[in-house]
Amino acid sequence: MGAYSNIPLRERNIVLIGFMGVGKTTIGQLVAKKLYRDFIDVDQEIEKRHHMSIPDIFEQMGENYFRKIERELIVDLCTNTRLKIISLGGGAYLQEEVRNVCLSHCIVFFLDLSWECWKERLPLIVDNRPVLKNKTLEEVEQLFFQRRNVYSIHNSRVLTNNLDPETAANEIVESIKWTWEVYEPNE
Numbered sequence: 001m002g003a004y005s006n007i008p009l010r011e012r013n014i015v016l017i018g019f020m021g022v023g024k025t026t027i028g029q030l031v032a033k034k035l036y037r038d039f040i041d042v043d044q045e046i047e048k049r050h051h052m053s054i055p056d057i058f059e060q061m062g063e064n065y066f067r068k069i070e071r072e073l074i075v076d077l078c079t080n081t082r083l084k085i086i087s088l089g090g091g092a093y094l095q096e097e098v099r100n101v102c103l104s105h106c107i108v109f110f111l112d113l114s115w116e117c118w119k120e121r122l123p124l125i126v127d128n129r130p131v132l133k134n135k136t137l138e139e140v141e142q143l144f145f146q147r148r149n150v151y152s153i154h155n156s157r158v159l160t161n162n163l164d165p166e167t168a169a170n171e172i173v174e175s176i177k178w179t180w181e182v183y184e185p186n187e
C-alpha cells in the first residue's frame with residue numbers, strides 16, 4: 001500500500017473518526033446527503049453482512065474477530081471505492097492498518113467533543129456499545145483520553161461541542177469544499 005495514493009482529492013472518500021457517540025453515524029449521513037454522495041456506516045455494514053448486531057458479534061465471536069472483519073471491510077472500502085462518506089466505528093482507527101489505509105486513500109475528519117459534553121451523551125449509547133459495558137465512569141474517561149491521542153492523527157477536525165448535527169454537517173461540508181477549491185481549483 002503506497003504512503004499516498006494518487007486519487008484526486010475530490011474523488012477521495014471522506015472518513016469520519018472519533019470516540020463512540022460523538023455523532024459519526026448521525027453527522028455522516030447528513031454530510032452524504034448534502035454532498036449527494038452514498039453513505040456507508042461501517043458498523044451498520046458489518047451488521048448487514050453478518051446478519052447479527054454488533055453486541056451479538058462481540059458476545060458470540062469475540063472482540064478480536066470483530067476487529068478483523070472491521071479492518072478487512074475498511075481496507076476494502078478505502079482501496080476499492082471512491083466518492084463515499086464513510087463513518088467508522090469508534091474503535092476502528094486504533095488499528096494501525098486502518099489508520100494507514102484511511103490516511104493514504106481518503107480524507108480523514110476527526111469529530112471532536114469535550115469530555116464534559118460527551119458525558120451527557122453516555123446514557124444514549126451505553127446499552128449497545130459493548131466496549132462501555134461494565135466500565136466505571138473513570139475507566140471510560142481514561143479510554144476517552146487514550147483514544148483521543150490516536151484520533152489526533154487526521155486531516156481535519158471539527159469540534160462539535162454545542163453544534164447540532166445539521167450545523168456540524170454544514171461545517172464539514174464547508175471545510176471539504178474549501179479544501180477542494182484550494183488544492184484542486186477549476187474542476
Ligand SMILES: Nc1ncnc2c1ncn2[C@@H]1O[C@H](COP(=O)(O)OP(=O)(O)OP(=O)(O)O)[C@@H](O)[C@H]1O
Nearest residue numbers: 019020021022023024025026089090124163164165
Ligand atoms: N451533534 C449532536 N448533538 C446532539 N446529539 C447528537 C449529536 N450527534 C449525535 N448525537 C446523538 O448522540 C447519539 C450517538 O450518535 P451516533 O450514533 O451518531 O454516534 P457514533 O459516533 O456513530 O457512535 P459509534 O462510534 O458508537 O458508532 C445519538 O443518540 C445521536 O442522536
Ligand SMILES: O=C(O)C1=C[C@@H](O)[C@@H](O)[C@H](O)C1
Nearest residue numbers: 020043089090091129130131
Ligand atoms: O469504540 C469502539 O470500540 C466501538 C464503537 C462502535 O462504533 C462499534 O464499532 C463497537 O461497539 C466498538
Ligand SMILES: [Mg+2]
Nearest residue numbers: 024025043089
Ligand atoms: Mg456509529
